Each structure stands twice: as structure tokens, then as C-alpha cells.
Amino acid sequence: MNAVELLEPTKLWRASEVLTQPSPVPAAPGVYGWYFEQAPDPRLPRNQLLYVGMAPRRMTVRASKQNLRSRVRYHYRGNAEGSTLRLTLGCLLGLELRRVGSGKRLTFGLVGERELTAWMAEYARVCWMQHDEPWAAESELIAQLDLPLNLDQNRHHTFYPYLRNLRSSARARARSLPVGS
Template identity: 35%
Template sequence: MTPDVQAVFDVLSDSSNAVDPKCFPADLQLAQRPGMYAWWGDAEACTVLGAELGVELPSLLYVGQAGATKWPSGKRSTATLATRIGRQHIRGNARSSTFRRTISALLLDQLQLVPAGGGRLDSPSNAVVSQWIAEHLTVGIVAVDDRDALGRVEQALLDQLDPPLNLDHCPSSAARARLTALRARISR
């Protein structure tokens, strides 16, 4: 059965469905499945992150997936919303999460974060990013059990929502070019 993209869109495009990272996952059974997620920023987050990019950001910042089959190889992922968001985005490091690398790159100067090489931050900086995420962002999730179709669902949502902090599968822009350059500072 093909996932209902509109139903996923309806949940992820409504910030009232998002929870504080300190409370994630609000529904453990739901989070133990593959699916889609959206990160939302409060007013301060949008101002601070947008200033680094030279644009005004909407509160819907980033959309991603957890657990999609990798194509063209057909390799099945075992990732779940809980592992992707909890372990990598909320408590991970910049190397394990594209989203976290993006947030870290945008906060690098303001929070005086220290890159540790290999796409990582040093431990104190990593803790600062985790705290900042917990204070300024919320995350909404939707289960999509069809791992084979999940990549197509993600692309459809990216096409509709065009979240400003997503780089892959989104139209190029000056802000995305700036974000790519900022992210490279952590990769060194």
C-alpha cells in the first residue's frame, strides 16, 4: 500500500504536532517505526539561524526521514524515528546527523563551538548544541511503514514544503550555498 503523502504532509506541516526534544518520544511505539519528521524553530531560533544565512526563516526548518530503503541497491535500513532523532539529532554529534551538522554550523561562531575534526565538535561544544536544540526546537513525527516508498514520500514532502535547512533534493539558492560553505567548516 502506498503511503498517503497528503496525510503525512498534514501532520508534519502543523507545528502543534511537534514536541519538545526533552519529551521525545512522546509516543514510544510510534517512534519505534520508520517514518518522516519535521523540525520547527521558535522565534529566537529562526532569527539566529536566519541571520547566519542572510534570510528570514519560517518556523518549519527541516524535514527528514528515518528508515528508507537505499536505492538503487535495495539495501533495507533498520533505522527508526527513535534512533534517528533521539540518538543522532538530539544526542548525537555533527558527524552522525546532517541536521545536527547544519545547526552546529549555523551556531559555530555565536556559541563559540570548537570543531574536533572529522565532522565532529569537541565534547563541551556538543553539549552546548544539544542544550540549544532542547531550548529552541521542536520535532514532529509520522510513521511510514513502507520503507521502500519512504524515499519517494520524503521527496514529495521536500517538493511541497521546501524546508530552508535541507540541502539535498531541494532547489539551489544563495542561502543553501552559504549553508554548504558554513557546514564545510565543521568537516575539516
């Protein structure tokens, strides 16, 4: 697989560019990659591909309506419940995960999610490549590259135990706290 668009991107896109109308991100299946001008953890490098994701997810029961545009835009402005990238970044940045709404959803609350959105707008950059089978491309990339922020299919990475434990501890703490907003 040729992943030059992710490994040597001609452009890394900021939130302000991705969130415009019309968006430069195609409404197509593919894989996206995240770079950070400031690493979310001091042990991680800056300006290097740290995470890949895909859209849509391979679904056997129903077709997914996700595409590169909807997924990338969600990561920039959504919440930790719907974005494993946001969950990971928020935990690494020390934001407090909380139960919200009915108490089943876990996010960083209104204030924390706003802080994370602002941090991502300042430091996160994204690129993408269209691919008809993004689940296959993502698996291949995770197997071949050094992607410390990916957990799924990435147990071999040295950062995996730390990140898994950090996220697990944040979830456990959130479940012990009262429902917030």
C-alpha cells in the same frame, strides 16, 4: 501526499518528551519535521518547518535498522558525524567543527556537542508522520516546500549556496586542525 502532520502538527515535541522511556516517537518508518522557536540563523524564520528527514534511508545492499524513534532521538542527543541536522545547526550557530577519535570523524567535540544538545533542547521541536516509503515522501516534501536547512535534493533553495559553503568551510577548517576531543 497528505503531510498535514508535518505542516500543521497538533503537537511539536521537545527533547525532554522525546527522550523519555517509553518514547512517544514510534519505532516505525516515516518522515520527521523540525521547527525552531529561535532560528539558528537570523535570516531564517522562527516557528516554521525548516528541515525534514526520514528513517530509514533507502538501502539496496542491507536493510537499515533506523526508524523514526532512533533517528529523532539521535538528532536530539547524537553528534554531527551522524546527523546532518546537527552539523547544519552547529555550523549556523558558530560552533567549531573538529576531527575527533582517529581523526576521520568530524564533530563539535565534547563541549560543542553539549552546547548544541542544550540549544536543541531549548529551541528545537519535532513532529513526525509514519510512511512506508519515507524516501519518496521526503523527496516530495523537499520539492514542494520551503525547507532552507535541507541540502540533499534542495539545490534550488536560495539558502542552499550559503549553507553548503558554510558547512564546506567548517569541514576544511576542521581537517586543518589537530585532532581534538
